[in-house]
Amino acid sequence: MAKKRSKTVTVDSVYGNYDPAITQRFEQASIVPGDRITLISGEKEVEGNLLAQNELGNPSTIIIKLDNGYNVGVTVDKNFEVTKQDGSVELESFEIRVPDQESNLPQISLIATGGTIASRIDYKTGGVVMAMEPEEIFATLPELFNEVSFKEVKSLFTLGSEDLSASEWKIMAREAASQIDEGTNGVVFTHGTDTMGYSSAVLSFMLQDLPVPVVLTGAQRSSDRGSYDGALNLIAAARAAAHANIAEVMVCMHHSSEDEIMQLSRGTKVRKMHTSRRDAFKTINEEPLALIDRDGKITQKVVSFQGRNDRQVKLLEEYEEKVGLIKTYPGVPPALLDWHVDQGYRGIILEGTGLGHVPTFPLRTENSWIPSIERAAEEGVFIGMTSQCLNGRVHPYVYRALRTALQAGVTYLGDMLPETALMKTGWTLGNFEDDYATIMTKNIAGEFSTLLKYTEY
């Protein structure tokens, strides 16, 4: 099925960007990238295979691939000691290559968009910058090359996930559809984690009738850190794209903070719930679709999903950018909704309190949201209600105040996540002419849980 391919990234010297003083020491010891070495610097002693230094890396930091698959960077002083050991591997002069592969391997597409998984420390500022080419990411994952082949490895853009929005989502959707039309077995997007849940949700709607998996993955820790999670996430994502019998848009990240199990979460039900933990991504209001262990074993859970199939992917990639999300709070002024309407917003998702409340202020009716909601509804603005509790579902029939809001023109969106509801609103308004409430309350990409009970949260 796969064609033989190889891709290269060339660096100027076999050593890349190392400081000449370091390069000289390597040369004296007849050490080249790929060689197994023991490095001693100060209190640190590290054994593994030497990698060349990227052009953006610190020239004084020696990068070593450990036996556990991680890369570690050791910033050395002049007195470091390096010794060659048995166990060198062929790195082909650090021309990073997707090596020639068996032609019967399943073929997947790897599409990079930026994010921590494609980042390195900028040693000039101490911060993390987006840098790595997809081939560079893959070069550190030789174990995959015996399992999957690559129909395409490409970078669409190199953006922190806070800077992606509709134009990028459209490019991603078109690229995925194009790869699928050309026969890929699955698509992997590398992506920043901060807005991965937004992107996975909107792609879930843009890519209709999916025949194969589309998997978003990323890293919570950058690749120079010992706790780097991107390698295992990417391996699991590639395995899912190649093998999982799930034709949905999914997020593949760590299931727990140990490096044992990754999880596949439905693209519309997943949320980043921790700023830094490797198991930050939680499936909300349902179970993950599947778990993937280190050996690649995929365990599907008892959740409904679409299996692989022969459908033609249907691209519905329009997106109305005049949609907004308003999280309410005690005293939130209804003028905030008025402003959005005045600005020409066509859809608003409210992240209300509890079962879906906005202030109605029986004692101070001038601060009630009801007149502003009525006005927005009269002007044709779609208003959807979700809950800032995140878990559970909004329900307009419990409290009298909610039924008032319902009558004023609010559509209650069940257990849909606020972020997913925002994405669905932009997609619905972008691709359809009218009857928005009908589309918004129809289960299109698993955004409403179909199982009545989900006990863990």
Added chain:
Amino acid sequence: MAKKRSKTVTVDSVYGNYDPAITQRFEQASIVPGDRITLISGEKEVEGNLLAQNELGNPSTIIIKLDNGYNVGVTVDKNFEVTKQDGSVELESFEIRVPDQESNLPQISLIATGGTIASRIDYKTGGVVMAMEPEEIFATLPELFNEVSFKEVKSLFTLGSEDLSASEWKIMAREAASQIDEGTNGVVFTHGTDTMGYSSAVLSFMLQDLPVPVVLTGAQRSSDRGSYDGALNLIAAARAAAHANIAEVMVCMHHSSEDEIMQLSRGTKVRKMHTSRRDAFKTINEEPLALIDRDGKITQKVVSFQGRNDRQVKLLEEYEEKVGLIKTYPGVPPALLDWHVDQGYRGIILEGTGLGHVPTFPLRTENSWIPSIERAAEEGVFIGMTSQCLNGRVHPYVYRALRTALQAGVTYLGDMLPETALMKTGWTLGNFEDDYATIMTKNIAGEFSTLLKYTEY
């Protein structure tokens, strides 16, 4: 310590608001409220002690107190059967009384503000309405009367929690300070659950140098439902107010969905994380302060807190209402921040993505938030950063884009919850003249976690 007190709520007849046809049947069987009965209606058979019907209740619904402490309402048809059993209790003709008590019981104050715990089904609309007087709530909790006495039982207002804001928080703070000044052993507020986390946070700041516990509690299910949680929450809250050696503002709600263990969460670290579950309240980024079992045993956890003490409570109840919370999302327009500044907002909490990002859009700089943040900062608007991940902490030193935002005038607020940060901003701007960033980054009421590691989330 306690004075003997009794309080009454009078209803017109011994039976209250029951339908005359039902009252007649009770009279024929010589059954009065307090009597133990077996009620059979259609498929339902219920045994327990008859209660009178509240004036807002459905006259055709017979209210029975079950042996498990819950009340159940059975809406009966004409063919219902009722039989008197052994085991009547004295309900004093349904004059609801806090009975005469032993004078050595610890004395607490119960202050009602509304919410589901003080609500009943409105059988005309099918919705839940706020109705019950605090005495009515307490009348269903006879087990407490041997444990605590009541310095005061009063209702400040009867509002759904979405309709509380600064003016109510001030009244609550003044009431708590007044009760404490008068020597109460602890204050219990009953409160709607939807914004209980906001109120507990703002009271944590308004009530400085607390000498005794202030405990907010409520119910996720209304008192006519079998799954009513308000009774156990209120019992645990009263026990905490009377006995817990914790002089903090806390939330007392179910620890798990079973009726076994309640938890005390620090007022600044707690969030409603489920729309309907009884264990909806989660302590975020730290452990609960204590657990309370059904028998009243209080188990304190390894978390730092202030014990009971002899300090004079200090009331700092001003609140600047021109503070807002903005949750960011991909493509969120910087004009949204401009609008707040134009409206005279003096403080803004951003709920950014991940470690605290807003869009900086290197490719579309006209959509970058940085110029709007700079403008707001120049106009003296305090801008604080939190994370929509909720768990974990924001950190400006990891990513280059964040350091740019920091330089533009954003104060990063560690692991403070967005809602707590909003409350603290209103409180800080209301009570202090300047140097807001210093106050906002100082740990005043446990809003910053002091333990470095909290593994569960």
